[in-house]
Amino acid sequence: MKKVLITGTNSGIGRALAEYYLKNGAYVYGIGKKSRPAIEDDRFRYQCIDLNALETIAPNLQRLLKDEEHIEIAVLNAGVLGDIKDMSDTCLYEIEEIMRVNVWANKIVIDTLNELPLRVDQIVGISSGAAVNASRGWGGYSLSKSALNMLLRLYSREMPDTHISALAPGVVDTAMVRHIIEEVDAKRYPSAKRLKEGPIQKPEDAAKRVVDAFEKAKEYESGAFLDVRKM
Numbered sequence: 001m002k003k004v005l006i007t008g009t010n011s012g013i014g015r016a017l018a019e020y021y022l023k024n025g026a027y028v029y030g031i032g033k034k035s036r037p038a039i040e041d042d043r044f045r046y047q048c049i050d051l052n053a054l055e056t057i058a059p060n061l062q063r064l065l066k067d068e069e070h071i072e073i074a075v076l077n078a079g080v081l082g083d084i085k086d087m088s089d090t091c092l093y094e095i096e097e098i099m100r101v102n103v104w105a106n107k108i109v110i111d112t113l114n115e116l117p118l119r120v121d122q123i124v125g126i127s128s129g130a131a132v133n134a135s136r137g138w139g140g141y142s143l144s145k146s147a148l149n150m151l152l153r154l155y156s157r158e159m160p161d162t163h164i165s166a167l168a169p170g171v172v173d174t175a176m177v178r179h180i181i182e183e184v185d186a187k188r189y190p191s192a193k194r195l196k197e198g199p200i201q202k203p204e205d206a207a208k209r210v211v212d213a214f215e216k217a218k219e220y221e222s223g224a225f226l227d228v229r230k231m
Helices: 012-023 054-064 092-115 139-158 175-183 190-197 203-217
Strands: 003-007 027-032 044-048 070-076 119-126 163-168 224-227
Touching: 003 012, 012 027, 012 203, 027 054, 044 054, 054 092, 070 092, 092 119, 092 139, 119 139, 119 203, 139 163, 139 224, 163 203, 175 190, 203 224
Parallel strands: 003 027, 003 070, 027 044, 070 119, 119 163, 163 224
Antiparallel strands: none
C-alpha cells in the first residue's frame, strides 16, 4: 500500500490530493491547521499542526509518523498568500509571516523526516509560477516560493536517496485564487486579470494532473523546479 504525507489537507489542492490518493488505495498522513480533519477515512491519519507555530511542528510530526518506516512521497503543499500589494507598501513583518509558513515550516518538516527512522522516496514542494514571474503585488509570496525552490534544491544535494523537486501546479480553484480574482484591483495588478481570464482547474482535476506530474518529476534532476504545464 502506498503511503503519502500531505500538508494542508483541509482544503484546496491538498484536500483534493488526499482524497485522490485515498480513492486509489493509498494510506495518507494529513496535516492541517484545523482541529478536526476535513476527511474521514480509515486510511487517513490526521494531525493538527499550525505551521505558523514553528516550535510545534517537529514534535507533532514525530507523533503522527512514530510507527511509520517508509513514505513514498511527502507533499509540502500548505502555504499562505499574504496581501496582494506593492513591495514598497509591504512591511518586513508581513513578509516574515509568509516566509515562516511557506519556507521555514517546510525546512522543519524536512529536517524532522530526516531525523526519524523513516525512508522517504520523494519530496515535492508545491511552488508557483510566482517564484519566477515577479508580477506586481505578489512580493511576499513570490519571495517565499523562490526561497522554497532554492531550499529544496539545496536539500537535494544533501539527500541523494530522496528525489526532491518543486512543482508549480498551474491555477487551481482555491480560496486563494478566488480572493485574487474577486477582490484584487486588476488594473493596478494585471496578474489578477490574467488569472480571471485564463484556465482555472477544479481541485479534483488538478489533483490527478499533479499526481501524474509527481511520477514524471522523477525523470528530471533532483532539485529541479518544474511546471506541470510544461512537463
